[in-house]
Amino acid sequence: MVEVVRQAFGSSSMEPIFGKIQAGRSTPAGRRTFRNMEAVIGYNLIEAVPEVADYLRLRSISGLTPRSVEAARAGLPGSFFAVCVRYQGETVAMGRIISDGALFFHLVDVAVDPVHQGKGWAKP
Incomplete structure (x- = not known):
């Protein structure tokens, strides 16, 4: 899925986001998780649609x-693609892409809990 998004937006424009992400792993729920600076700051970036x-x-x-x-x-x-940022088990940020799958990819619902803002989660 990350490759589809990279191809749609161009690899150079996505590098600030996906350049920080290491290889994903599957969880029991079948969601891929991505770890960036989790060991240092405790945040976990997960490829998942947020819960309602x-x-x-x-x-x-x-x-x-x-x-x-x-x-x-x-x-x-x-959602075509979505990510959540979790901190200590709580979802503290999210972003979604909606798309027709070929021509249009819209980044929507980018939201960060004010307590966790200023850490770059909403920046491309």
């Missing part, structure tokens, strides 16, 4: 327009 509750909470506390539970349940499964 995390999605709604992060949108709210980061200042994005609120969405309904129904809209989140309907929209999140249609």
Whole structure:
């Protein structure tokens, strides 16, 4: 999936994001996890669509327009690609790409818990 995103946006533009990521591994839930500076600062970047509750909470506390539970349940499964940042088991940041799979890839729902802002998680 990372390669699809790199191809869509060009490898040089994605290097600041994916250049920091080491090889992924599978978890029991079938999600790939990526580890960057986890050992140093305790954050874990995971390729996963956020849970509905995390999605709604992060949108709210980061200042994005609120969405309904129904809209989140309907929209999140249609994500082309998504990542979450977890800290001590809590989702503290997220970002999604929605796409038609060929021509358009839109980065949406980039949100970081204000307590964890300033660490570069929302920067390309």
